[in-house]
Amino acid sequence: MENADIKYLKVLATQYPNIAAAATEIVNLKAILSLPKATEHFITDVHGEYEQFRHVMCNGSGAVQRKIEDEFGSSLGIPEKRTLATLIYYPELKIKQIEGKLTQRENLEDWYKVTIFRLIRVCKNASSKYTRSKVRKSLPKDFAYIIEELMTGRPDVADQEAYYNEIINSVIHTGRAAQLIIDFCYLVRRFTVDHLHVVGDIFDRGPYPHLIMDDLMTHHSVDIQWGNHDILWMGAAAGSVPCMCNMLRISARYGNLAILEDAYGINMIPLMRLAIDCYQGHTSKTFNVHVRDDDKEYDRDYAEMDAMMHKAITIIQFKVEGQLIKKHPEWNMKERLLLDKIDYKQGTIKLGGKEYPLNDTYFPTIDPKDPYKLTHEEEDVVERLKNSFLGSERLQRHIRFLYTKGSLYKVYNGNLLYHGCVPLNEDGSFMKVRIFDKTYSGKALYDILEHYARKGYYSIDPQEKQRGEDILWFIWKNKHSPVFGKERMATFERYFIDATETHEEPKNAYYRLFEKEEIVDKILKEFGLPVQGAHIINGHIPVIVKKGESPVKCGGKLLVIDGGFSKAYQPKTGIAGYTLIYNSYGLVLAAHEPFTSMEDTVLNETCIHSHIVMEQNVVKRKTVNDTDTGKVLRENIAELEELLQAYRSGMLVEKF
Known part of the structure; x- marks a missing residue:
C-alpha cells in the first residue's frame, strides 16, 4: 500500500476508530444505496412571475x-x-x-x-x-x-x-x-421533492424576481443553470455598464423600474432627471411600457415618466455597447454598430444596402460625428447608477447566491441541463469560438465562459475583472454565446424600424438539428454522458404550442421545458409553462394552464390545470445506487472496506 493511501486511512480512522464503527457505517451506506431515488423537480424561465412560481413549488408540479x-x-x-x-x-x-x-x-x-x-x-x-x-x-x-x-x-x-x-x-x-x-x-x-433544478431566467419581465430569489435562498436543495437574463443581472451587479443598461431598459419596458427602487434600493432619480431634461414630450409609442390591461399593480400615472426613462437608458445602452464592440473586434459584432449608420438629417438608416425610415428621430444626446460618446450628463447618470448597483446589499446577496448555486450547465444523475444551446455549425459540428487569444467549442466553450463570468464578479485583479465583465455582456448578446444562440439581437431595429424583416433573429443551427439523434448523442458524449438513458433538459426558447410545437425532441432524449411561464409569453405560447419531475419511476413532463391567484386557489380549492405531455417510465425502479450520490457512497464504502482490512491486518491499531 502506498504511503499516501496509509496517510488517508489514518485520517479516516479518526472518524471510524475501530472495526465496529467502520463496519456499522458500511452497513448504513449499503442500506442507503437500496433506497428509492429521490424526486427531482425541474423548472425554467420563471421571469419574475412569483405567484405562479410559488404555486408550482408548493404543489411540486x-x-x-x-x-x-x-x-x-x-x-x-x-x-x-x-x-x-x-x-x-x-x-x-x-x-x-x-x-x-x-x-x-x-x-x-x-x-x-x-x-x-x-x-x-x-x-x-x-x-x-x-x-x-x-x-x-x-x-x-x-x-x-x-x-x-x-x-x-x-x-x-x-x-x-x-x-x-x-x-x-x-x-x-x-x-x-x-x-x-x-x-x-x-x-x-x-x-x-428532494431537489430543485432551475434551468435559467429567474429575472426580467415579471415584477418579482427578488421574491423568487428570497424563496430559493431558503430552499433545502437547489441548483441553477444561468440563463441569459440571469447573466445580465449578474453583470449589472458586477459593475458591467452595458449589462446594467440592458437590464434597466428591460425593466423600464415592462414597468418594473419602481420594483428596482423598492426591492433593491436602486436610485432612479439621476436617470429620471436626465429623461426629463432630454426627452420630455419627445417619446414615441416605441417606448411605451408593456403592461397587460389587467395588470392592477402598475401605476399608470407613471407611464409617461417611465417612457422617457426608457428612451434615455436605451440610447445610453447603444452607446456603451458600441464602445465595447469597438474594444473587442475579435467578437465579430461590427454589424451591430448602428448609431453611425444613421442619416440624422434625413431620419433614415442604411442596413444591408437598403435604406429604412426611422420611426423616432429625436436624438438630442447623440453627436453624429461621435455617436458612441456619452454626454457629461449621461456619464454622470451611468456612474451614479453603477454605484447604486454595487452598493445594493440585497442585490449583491442574491447574485452571490446565483454564483454559489449556479453554473452555465450541470450534469446531474444522468441528465445534462443548460439554458440555451451548444453552438453548432450547419453541418452539426461544434462551432469554434474565439475567447481572447484561444478558440473553444462544445463543453470547453461553456467552461471558459463560466470561468470568466466568475472572474467578472470575484477577481481582485482589475484587468482580469474587466475581462470578466466584458465576457458577461458577451454571454448575454453575442451570436456565439450558448445562452443566447441567435445570429443577432435586433433591439435597435425593433425600437426604431417598422419594417418587420429587420426584426428577425435567426437561431443557431442547434435549433434546426436537435431532432437528429446523432447530434443529440454527440452532445451527450461531449459532456461525458451515455447516449442511452441520458437526457438533455433545455430552457430558453418558448415552445409555441399554438403552432403545434412539442417540447419533446429527438424521441424524448431532449426536452425543451420553456412553455411560457412568464405572462408576457403566454399569449404567444398558448400555455403557462412546462415543469418536469424525475423520480424513481422515471420522467413526467407536465404542461400548465395560467395561474389565477393564491387567494382563488385557497378559497375555491382550485389548482393549476395541468396535463401530462410525456411520461417515460424506467424498466426497473431507480435507487440511490443509480444516482450521482450513489457513486459517491460506493467510493466511501470502498474506502471503509480498505480501512477494515487495515485494522484486521494490523496495519492500523483500533481505538476504543
Missing part, C-alpha cells in the same frame, strides 16, 4: 397530489383530497379560512384531529424513501420530538394508542395545533 392519491386512494372523497392538497400548498391561509368557518370549538378540535392524522399518513408516505437520520434532521426544531413520535408511533397497537392520542390532544389543548399542521405541511412538501 402535481407530486403532492400524487402522494395524497397514493396514500388514500378511494378511502377519501375528491373534495376531502382537494382540501388536504390546498392545505399543504398554503397552510396559513387555509387554516385561517377553516377557523373562520368552524366557529364551534368542538368542531374545530375535531378538524384539527382528523387533519393531523391525515397529514401524518401523507408525511410518512413522502418520507419513506429517506433514512431516519435524514428525516430527523429535516424536522422543525419546535416540534421535532412530537412529529417523530407521531410518525414512528403505532396508534393501531393497544399499548401505544392512548399515548399517541394524548400527544395530539395535548397539542390541541395548548393551542399549538395550527402551527403543528403548518409544520407538517412544509414537511410533506420538503419530502415530496
Whole structure:
C-alpha cells in the first residue's frame, strides 16, 4: 500500500476508530444505496412571475397530489383530497379560512384531529424513501420530538394508542395545533421533492424576481443553470455598464423600474432627471411600457415618466455597447454598430444596402460625428447608477447566491441541463469560438465562459475583472454565446424600424438539428454522458404550442421545458409553462394552464390545470445506487472496506 493511501486511512480512522464503527457505517451506506431515488423537480424561465412560481413549488408540479392519491386512494372523497392538497400548498391561509368557518370549538378540535392524522399518513408516505437520520434532521426544531413520535408511533397497537392520542390532544389543548399542521405541511412538501433544478431566467419581465430569489435562498436543495437574463443581472451587479443598461431598459419596458427602487434600493432619480431634461414630450409609442390591461399593480400615472426613462437608458445602452464592440473586434459584432449608420438629417438608416425610415428621430444626446460618446450628463447618470448597483446589499446577496448555486450547465444523475444551446455549425459540428487569444467549442466553450463570468464578479485583479465583465455582456448578446444562440439581437431595429424583416433573429443551427439523434448523442458524449438513458433538459426558447410545437425532441432524449411561464409569453405560447419531475419511476413532463391567484386557489380549492405531455417510465425502479450520490457512497464504502482490512491486518491499531 502506498504511503499516501496509509496517510488517508489514518485520517479516516479518526472518524471510524475501530472495526465496529467502520463496519456499522458500511452497513448504513449499503442500506442507503437500496433506497428509492429521490424526486427531482425541474423548472425554467420563471421571469419574475412569483405567484405562479410559488404555486408550482408548493404543489411540486402535481407530486403532492400524487402522494395524497397514493396514500388514500378511494378511502377519501375528491373534495376531502382537494382540501388536504390546498392545505399543504398554503397552510396559513387555509387554516385561517377553516377557523373562520368552524366557529364551534368542538368542531374545530375535531378538524384539527382528523387533519393531523391525515397529514401524518401523507408525511410518512413522502418520507419513506429517506433514512431516519435524514428525516430527523429535516424536522422543525419546535416540534421535532412530537412529529417523530407521531410518525414512528403505532396508534393501531393497544399499548401505544392512548399515548399517541394524548400527544395530539395535548397539542390541541395548548393551542399549538395550527402551527403543528403548518409544520407538517412544509414537511410533506420538503419530502415530496428532494431537489430543485432551475434551468435559467429567474429575472426580467415579471415584477418579482427578488421574491423568487428570497424563496430559493431558503430552499433545502437547489441548483441553477444561468440563463441569459440571469447573466445580465449578474453583470449589472458586477459593475458591467452595458449589462446594467440592458437590464434597466428591460425593466423600464415592462414597468418594473419602481420594483428596482423598492426591492433593491436602486436610485432612479439621476436617470429620471436626465429623461426629463432630454426627452420630455419627445417619446414615441416605441417606448411605451408593456403592461397587460389587467395588470392592477402598475401605476399608470407613471407611464409617461417611465417612457422617457426608457428612451434615455436605451440610447445610453447603444452607446456603451458600441464602445465595447469597438474594444473587442475579435467578437465579430461590427454589424451591430448602428448609431453611425444613421442619416440624422434625413431620419433614415442604411442596413444591408437598403435604406429604412426611422420611426423616432429625436436624438438630442447623440453627436453624429461621435455617436458612441456619452454626454457629461449621461456619464454622470451611468456612474451614479453603477454605484447604486454595487452598493445594493440585497442585490449583491442574491447574485452571490446565483454564483454559489449556479453554473452555465450541470450534469446531474444522468441528465445534462443548460439554458440555451451548444453552438453548432450547419453541418452539426461544434462551432469554434474565439475567447481572447484561444478558440473553444462544445463543453470547453461553456467552461471558459463560466470561468470568466466568475472572474467578472470575484477577481481582485482589475484587468482580469474587466475581462470578466466584458465576457458577461458577451454571454448575454453575442451570436456565439450558448445562452443566447441567435445570429443577432435586433433591439435597435425593433425600437426604431417598422419594417418587420429587420426584426428577425435567426437561431443557431442547434435549433434546426436537435431532432437528429446523432447530434443529440454527440452532445451527450461531449459532456461525458451515455447516449442511452441520458437526457438533455433545455430552457430558453418558448415552445409555441399554438403552432403545434412539442417540447419533446429527438424521441424524448431532449426536452425543451420553456412553455411560457412568464405572462408576457403566454399569449404567444398558448400555455403557462412546462415543469418536469424525475423520480424513481422515471420522467413526467407536465404542461400548465395560467395561474389565477393564491387567494382563488385557497378559497375555491382550485389548482393549476395541468396535463401530462410525456411520461417515460424506467424498466426497473431507480435507487440511490443509480444516482450521482450513489457513486459517491460506493467510493466511501470502498474506502471503509480498505480501512477494515487495515485494522484486521494490523496495519492500523483500533481505538476504543
